Amino acid sequence: xxxxxxxxxxxxxxxxxxxxxxxxxxxxxxxxxxxxxxxxxxxxxxxxxxxxxxxxxxxxxxxxxxxxxxxxxxxxxxxxxxxxxxxxxxxxxxxxxxxxxxxxxxxxxxxxxxxxxxxxxxxxxxxxxxxxxxxxxxxxxxxxxxxxxxxxxxxxxxxxxxxxxxxxxxxxxxxxxxxxxxxxxxxxxxxxxxxxxxxxxxxxxxxxxxxxxxxxxxxxxxxxxxxxxxxxxxxxxxxxxxxxxxxxxxxxxxxxxxxxxxxxxxxxxxxxxxxxxxxxx
Numbered sequence: 001x002x003x004x005x006x007x008x009x010x011x012x013x014x015x016x017x018x019x020x021x022x023x024x025x026x027x028x029x030x031x032x033x034x035x036x037x038x039x040x041x042x043x044x045x046x047x048x049x050x051x052x053x054x055x056x057x058x059x060x061x062x063x064x065x066x067x068x069x070x071x072x073x074x075x076x077x078x079x080x081x082x083x084x085x086x087x088x089x090x091x092x093x094x095x096x097x098x099x100x101x102x103x104x105x106x107x108x109x110x111x112x113x114x115x116x117x118x119x120x121x122x123x124x125x126x127x128x129x130x131x132x133x134x135x136x137x138x139x140x141x142x143x144x145x146x147x148x149x150x151x152x153x154x155x156x157x158x159x160x161x162x163x164x165x166x167x168x169x170x171x172x173x174x175x176x177x178x179x180x181x182x183x184x185x186x187x188x189x190x191x192x193x194x195x196x197x198x199x200x201x202x203x204x205x206x207x208x209x210x211x212x213x214x215x216x217x218x219x220x221x222x223x224x225x226x227x228x229x230x231x232x233x234x235x236x237x238x239x240x241x242x243x244x245x246x247x248x249x250x251x252x253x254x255x256x257x258x259x260x261x262x263x264x265x266x267x268x269x270x271x272x273x274x275x276x277x278x279x280x281x
Contacts, residue, residue, distance in 0.1 A: 001060055001087075001115065002026050003142065003187055003216040004232040005225045008064075010035035011044030017051050023222035024229060027060035032076050033067070033091050041072060045079035052083035062117065064089035068101055081109040087141055092149070093118030095129025096136040103137045115141030117189065120180065121173040122149035130180035142187030144218060145177040164201065178213055190214040196221035206231035215279060234280040242273035242280075 007025035009017050011032045020028050030051065036044040052061055063085045066072035069092075090102055099116055106114065120126055120133070120143045127150075133143060147159040147170045159170040166174065174191075181188035190209035193202045202224055206217055210231050217228045234242075241261070248260045249270050257266040 001141070003060075003189065005216060005219055005228040006062065006117075006189065007219045007222060007225055008035065008192070011048045011063075012036050012040045014047045014051055017047075017055075020222060021055070021059055023225045025059065025219065025222075025225045026216070026229075027062050027087070029062045029064050029089050029218070030085075031064045032072075032080075033064050041066075041075075045076060049080050049083045052080065052085055057086060060086040062087040062089050064091060067092035068098060068105075073102075074105065077105055077109055081106065081111050084111065085114060087115040087117060090116055090118040092122045092126070093120050094123060094126045095120075095132035096134075097129070097132070099133070099136040099140055103139060113139060115139050117141045117144060119144055119146050120177055121145040121147075123153055124150070126150075127173060127176065130176045131183060133180050133184040133186070136184065140184060140186050142189050142216075143177050143181040143184065144189035145173055145191050147173070147191055164195070182213070187216060188214045190217035192218045192220050193224065194220065196224055199223075199227060203227050203231065232279075234276050238276060239280050242276040245269055245273040246277065 003026050005025045006027045006029050007020055007023055008029045008031050009020045011030050017028065017030060030048045032041065032044050032048065048063060055061065063076070063080050065076040065088065068090070088102065088106070090098060093099065099118060102116055106112070116139050118133070120130055133140060147166060150170070150173060151157070151159045156169070158167070160166055178188045190206070193205045195201055206228050209217055216232050219225055219228055245260050245265050248258045248265070249255065252258060257264055
């Protein structure tokens with residue numbers, strides 16, 4: 001499943017869900033958690049279930065449920081699981097134990113295969129479990145992170161400097177998410193860029209994410225999707241360079257290091273080249 005861009009859509013706004021299908025996003029995240037007021041949860045569950053049942057799945061449709069310990073998650077699953085979303089987003093996840101918990105609850109409702117994408121940094125406890133996702137079930141789709149709930153949980157004034165860059169604790173949370181995903185062998189997904197009218201800032205942010213190793217990003221507005229897709233789609237130049245490395249090692253299978261286009265490359269470069277070509281296919 002290609003996940004360059006994942007667009008959040010409030011679960012109680014079926015009109016926005018319909019419009020979001022044309023956004024170009026690789027996946028929609030139909031949200032039953034933060035985007036929905038407590039008084040609108042039942043309405044949102046019905047709207048999401050109806051949308052899932054009536055919509056052609058040309059776009060992957062994920063559902064973000066409420067946290068497992070909120071008292072609302074089972075009601076979300078009871079209402080939505082029969083409509084078989086293409087995947088689930090798990091907020092306030094705290095390591096592989098949370099994924100195993102949701103896996104069991106889904107299996108009880110007949111869903112044993114739909115992928116799970118945890119939001120892996122929203123509680124203080126979660127930070128200490130980012131290395132455990134390698135033990136999660138095979139349906140783990142990736143890891144993503146958030147910079148909004150964690151500062152509230154620890155009493156921080158903000159997760160960002162005045163210029164919008166992250167403060168040190170959230171740089172760490174981002175990095176640990178990236179490494180946790182790599183250790184688990186799943187896709188690392190960059191978090192949202194809240195200033196949706198700041199297209200230049202979004203482009204720079206998304207390109208930094210791709211540079212650092214993230215393979216996709218979440219979005220909060222349809223206008224962000226084309227910029228995100230462009231940032232996480234390998235360029236023709238990058239594909240050509242990767243293919244040259246793969247071809248060089250294929251022509252010299254016993255080589256440990258080779259010169260390609262005037263620079264030395266070895267096994268790590270070959271792994272990077274294969275990964276880039278896989279993303280481009």
